[in-house]
Amino acid sequence: MAYASSSLKETLSLLSKEGELYEKLPDGKVICFACGHRCKILKGLPGICKVRFNQNGTLYVPFGYVGAIQLDPIEKKPFFHALPGNKALSFGMLGCDYHCSYCQNWVTSQALRDPAADAVAKPILITPREFINLALKQEAKVVTSTYNEPLITSEWAVEIFKEAKKEGLVTSYVSNGNGTPEVLEYIKPYVDLYKVDLKGFQDKNYRKLGGKLETVKTTIQKLVEKGFWVEVVTLVIPGFNDSEEELRNIARFLKGVSPYLPWHVTAFHKDYKMTDPEDTRAETLMKATSIGLEEGLFFVYPGNLPNEVKEYENTVCPFCKETLIRRIGYKILENRIQDGCCPDCHAIIPGVWLKKDGTLLKNLLKNQAHE
Ligand code: SF4
Structure with missing residues (x-):
């Protein structure tokens, strides 16, 4: 159901609740830390994003x-x-x-x-x-x-x-x-x-x-x-x-x-x-x-021009160089990754994969950041 009201600003102020990512200051201002701007917001005003606002010393944020x-x-x-x-x-x-x-x-x-x-x-x-x-x-x-x-x-x-x-x-x-x-x-x-x-x-x-x-x-x-x-x-x-x-x-x-x-x-x-x-x-x-x-990145993908960037939309094993996933644009033509690994050299492939049994496997970068 679309929400009907006289102005978008009024509508959005109704679709709000007190936020969790902020701090109240003694003078009625608030500091929001939902994003890097870290707005210090006076009573009655919004932050830079316009959708989080200080109402009587409380930060209201979009909700619902x-x-x-x-x-x-x-x-x-x-x-x-x-x-x-x-x-x-x-x-x-x-x-x-x-x-x-x-x-x-x-x-x-x-x-x-x-x-x-x-x-x-x-x-x-x-x-x-x-x-x-x-x-x-x-x-x-x-x-x-x-x-x-x-x-x-x-x-x-x-x-x-x-x-x-x-x-x-x-x-x-x-x-x-x-x-x-x-x-x-x-x-x-x-x-x-x-x-x-x-x-x-x-x-x-x-x-x-x-x-x-x-x-x-x-x-x-x-x-x-x-x-x-x-x-x-x-x-x-x-x-x-x-x-x-x-x-x-x-x-x-x-x-x-x-x-x-x-x-x-x-x-x-x-x-x-x-x-x-x-x-x-x-x-x-x-x-x-x-x-x-x-420069040494293993996975670089040219996007938005399918059919014009040859095989570069594919994922290739960084170790044995065999093709793991073949794509054209958003379409997967073939996915050979097995339980998060290369089927040829068995190297662990970084990413979040579904295993054969349907469970989720996370091969995270934090474990591989400085190899
Ligand atoms: S721009 Fe919005 S989200 Fe970012 S700090 Fe300011 S009020 Fe918070």
Whole structure:
């Protein structure tokens, strides 16, 4: 059921409850630590994300609705090393702590910041149990918080994921990585998979999007150390982040975290307010892929241009070099991984896999970070 009200802001203020990721200050201000902005918020005002707000010295946060629901292949998130070929039921709320001009989810993420988004964004009332029943009915093995920045709506995601865990479902975040130690600790018991957008390697560009490079780098390191399954995505945008130097710097940083960390280099297409750069060409993605492999990453995947990137969408055993998973776009053509291992050389393959008996196996990067 869509929620009817006179304005989106009023509606969302009703769909809120007291948050858990904040601290009250004696003067009535609050400090929110759901994301790296760490807003100190005066009474009566919202934080940078616009959806968490201080009402009489209490922080209220989004709760009890979704802005969008969709069933997708897990490869679309993208996770390539987690339950290949399975479905993920995704939900998003409204609002974001960044304001990227090329956002592909701007209707949900830029709500309360862009009147064009407000005109079409509609919260849909749902309970965690109803959402999980939907996932079970659709035979999704994974549930995902995405479409807006999940960190800023973590209290609601955790509520849904608690129900997901009762049914043995795998849970995931698709996030910009603007994290804090507190929010990562808070979500750790409930979130299995974590995708981070690493949008470039220049702090000045990160500031234009509303973030800081250092915070995202720290989040990636902490996620691996804490034992989340992590995959990183860089949307390669001509003229913004596609220089050899920048791509090489990203690859070197990721290799330093773990050479087994999957890096998706995906193609940009004109979106939202960023319409100047040309769409990313296959040659550029192949250049980024080669750079990642040269720098010592084992799993580099060019994305968004299926059929134009040859066999590079496949997963290859880092040890014996045999092909393990064959893909075209989001479609799995063959998966040869057996109980988390290469069937040829029996090496352990990093990722989250389903065993033959249906149980879950986690081969985590934190155990392999410095091999
Ligand atoms: S989630 Fe981030 S942007 Fe929103 S109020 Fe909290 S610290 Fe500020």
